[in-house]
Amino acid sequence: MKKEQYEIGDHHLPVDGLLVVDVQSAFVQGTEAVPGHGELLSMIAVLLAQARSAGAPVIFLQNDGQPGAVDEPFQPGWELHFPPRPGERVVRKAEDDGFEGTDLDGILKASGVRDLAICGVLSEMCVAATARAVLERGYGVLLPHDAHATYDVPAGPGSQGVPAVMAARAAEWSLGDEVRICASARDVRFKVRI
Template sequence: MTQRVEPVDALVVVDVQSAFVTGEGAVPAAGRLVDRTADLIARARRDGAFIAHLQNDGPPGSDDEPHTPGWELHHPVAPGPTEVVIRKPYDDGFEETALGTVLTDAGVRALAVCGVMSEMCVQATARTALELGYRVVVPHDAHATQDIPAAPGIAEAVPAATVSRVAAYALGSDAETTVPAAAVTFTAPSAS
């Protein structure tokens, strides 16, 4: 039987965009990531949790440049009062976006964070959520990144799975980072 954690009332899906989960630029664990995030989204919807899909606006010429095929969200969105898309210009999903406001307005107190890239946008968003007083769950199998190439004379290559683990571990003991996506449970947010 899979362990369960206390329910969260929101799911933040970070940058699960075509450029990062399909084609040559996909993270090494793209298949697993897509499966886990799809399952989390389906269960969050079923249980009435708030869902925020973050969509990174990359610079001109990047794989996630706005309105290019790579910029498109991979998972279908069911827009409405409990599911939103928030475009973001920075790694941190809270920086210069409405994420904090929509979570507060929805009465969210605890959230799960999943997506890409572990050591950048996922970690930055989870860290700010912790600083804002949210309970944060980062399921270990629902975020991913790229391998870090070797730096001759400095370090060997670092596999993506190791980078992801270190990124989550660096959030400290206040974040729940050792649970699998299957252990995350959802509930509807309470009215503020």
């Protein structure tokens, strides 16, 4: 039986780094943005401020969509919403799993990261696939509930649609007992490096 993984305040161990998954213009701006994108962006901004203040490594994943996709490389929707600062890494990827075909593992090891806070979009796709891959490689994962999001899931044959907030929660649950989940980005603490 799965135990509940929500943790409050300082009761959990601090993390070493922040992984920002696919927070690109196409997904967080305009009429095609994920539901609740304003709150999502404010919580990711909190995480970025906390990580930067602590001197923790910040790594951005940037998805390279197929030609014609909203996140096609070098098109407006592909741009990262939050500009990386000097020393922060951007890892371009073409798969849901941020490790597949990238040097993400080497970057984490070279940075001395063992425990990551993960945020971004889409909850059940790139966020979940990357979180699973992080766990499989022996890193710790902290997933703030209010710092990841997805779209409504449309109805399928013989089923009803699923609202985005429920799809995001189901994505958390699917990660199993190894992932730590906290209610808010405000609960995340980073180990100070400066």
